Amino acid sequence: MTGIKVSKPVFPAEAASQEYAASLDAADPLREFRDQFIIPSKANLATKKLAKPGLSPELSTYFCGNSLGIQPKAVSKYMEAQLDTWSSVGVCGHFTDLEGSPLKQWQLLSEQAAASMSRIVGAAPEEVAAMGTLTTNLHLLLASFYKPTETKRKIIMDWKAFPSDHYAIESQIAWHDLDANENMILIGPDEGQHEISTEKILSYIDEHAETAALLLLPGIQYYTGQLFDIPTITKYAQSKNLIVGWDLAHAYGNVEVKLHDWNVDFAAWCTYKYGNAGPGAMGGLFVHEKHGQVDYSAGPDAPQFRHRLTGWYGGDRSVRFKMDNKFKPIPGAGGFQVSNPSVIDLTCLCAALSVFDQTSMADLRQKSLKLTAYLEFLLLKDTDEETRLFDIITPSDPHARGAQLSVLLKPGLLHKVSERLENAGIICDKREPGVVRVAPVPLYNTFSEVFNFVKEFKGALASS
Numbered sequence: 001m002t003g004i005k006v007s008k009p010v011f012p013a014e015a016a017s018q019e020y021a022a023s024l025d026a027a028d029p030l031r032e033f034r035d036q037f038i039i040p041s042k043a044n045l046a047t048k049k050l051a052k053p054g055l056s057p058e059l060s061t062y063f064c065g066n067s068l069g070i071q072p073k074a075v076s077k078y079m080e081a082q083l084d085t086w087s088s089v090g091v092c093g094h095f096t097d098l099e100g101s102p103l104k105q106w107q108l109l110s111e112q113a114a115a116s117m118s119r120i121v122g123a124a125p126e127e128v129a130a131m132g133t134l135t136t137n138l139h140l141l142l143a144s145f146y147k148p149t150e151t152k153r154k155i156i157m158d159w160k161a162f163p164s165d166h167y168a169i170e171s172q173i174a175w176h177d178l179d180a181n182e183n184m185i186l187i188g189p190d191e192g193q194h195e196i197s198t199e200k201i202l203s204y205i206d207e208h209a210e211t212a213a214l215l216l217l218p219g220i221q222y223y224t225g226q227l228f229d230i231p232t233i234t235k236y237a238q239s240k241n242l243i244v245g246w247d248l249a250h251a252y253g254n255v256e257v258k259l260h261d262w263n264v265d266f267a268a269w270c271t272y273k274y275g276n277a278g279p280g281a282m283g284g285l286f287v288h289e290k291h292g293q294v295d296y297s298a299g300p301d302a303p304q305f306r307h308r309l310t311g312w313y314g315g316d317r318s319v320r321f322k323m324d325n326k327f328k329p330i331p332g333a334g335g336f337q338v339s340n341p342s343v344i345d346l347t348c349l350c351a352a353l354s355v356f357d358q359t360s361m362a363d364l365r366q367k368s369l370k371l372t373a374y375l376e377f378l379l380l381k382d383t384d385e386e387t388r389l390f391d392i393i394t395p396s397d398p399h400a401r402g403a404q405l406s407v408l409l410k411p412g413l414l415h416k417v418s419e420r421l422e423n424a425g426i427i428c429d430k431r432e433p434g435v436v437r438v439a440p441v442p443l444y445n446t447f448s449e450v451f452n453f454v455k456e457f458k459g460a461l462a463s464s
């Protein structure tokens, strides 16, 4: 649930056929985006030698964009332009815009990326910074936003947050010489459930309102695929004087969010999943306009601004090279930058963003809703709850999920199913003890691939 109204596509019984899947592909207005990506071939996946892509015409089915997106063709083009910039003009690349390059001078490159990312997360360009990596950015944001006091010092969070988030929060609390066990409030689902209801989250906020300083939740939970009701939870927690942050690792480039309008205090994300910017790519963060202001009313040399851990690249470009040790932050999220960013990382990010620049999250989401609903429809068709060898633990309400469906297999089946999928050239993610996470991505996946996946998946179950 996110406050953005969506509806669930419904399919007729005859939709469970290869022909019907092909007709959905033919009618897909985004189908040409697939050609902007390099889809790993089956032979490439099988070889253990370094090889150029395209070793065979037979492509894999890549349903793992929730872990690592595949490579946009624009990456090599942008990288070549960047390598040529560096080799041809050296240090001058910092301040020179080169005609013919899709990339701005290095001083402005993070702004180029931030402007595109801001459209993806529903923010003003100044509210977004392209920088660092997810967990590091969470630390930087918590350094600014987590200010525990004698009374208000707890952090409300997901009981099974991705471990890196758990460690980050645990260590932030310890950094303030506080006891992590006492100050981490973990919200989980009710016994026997996987979904955490909004009501339950609000009741935790009520219960801990006096002692909690901050709430940090994932926009989409990595394991179950649940999408939380970001605007409702944000508004409620803020009404109880909590600061509200969101980890959008699995939401960025996947679902529509409106961080500015929803008044979120801060957020961070990685760009290597649905964002397709490459393994370990540069991340992004959001700081709401209200927290990013710089007030010069006390004079030009005495700017007032929200405390953060600083470095020279958070400093205004106009004075960055003055070397006078007077920190004047860039107004907005850019003022949270620390170091001069890796231009190579920014180049991959800008290349990946150039694909998003050609469409909108609303259009991508529309296709995504259909792809995932089709996956669910085919999985559940001709099955009943009693005898089914799996459960879909992702909510069936499209407001409460993104592209991913997490399929929990009955004990002992994971290995067999994984093997069959692998042999069929289908790549999706497995999590012990028994979950297969399947993420059809609207930019490059097809309805026919969904159909073939379900055929192989059910074939594996039928032979077990």
Ligand SMILES: Cc1ncc(COP(=O)(O)O)c(C=O)c1O
Residues within 6 Å of the ligand: 133, 134, 135, 136, 162, 164, 165, 218, 222, 247, 249, 250, 270
């Ligand atoms: C929710 C979440 N947090 C953190 C991470 C890891 O972040 P980092 O990019 O810092 O390795 C991931 C995925 O790797 C994730 O899914």
Ligand SMILES: Nc1ccccc1C(=O)C[C@H](N)C(=O)O
Residues within 6 Å of the ligand: 066, 067, 068, 162, 222, 249
């Ligand atoms: N960075 C990685 C490196 C190796 C393997 C997986 C990852 C992931 O990103 C996992 C992802 N966060 C997940 O939700 O599973």
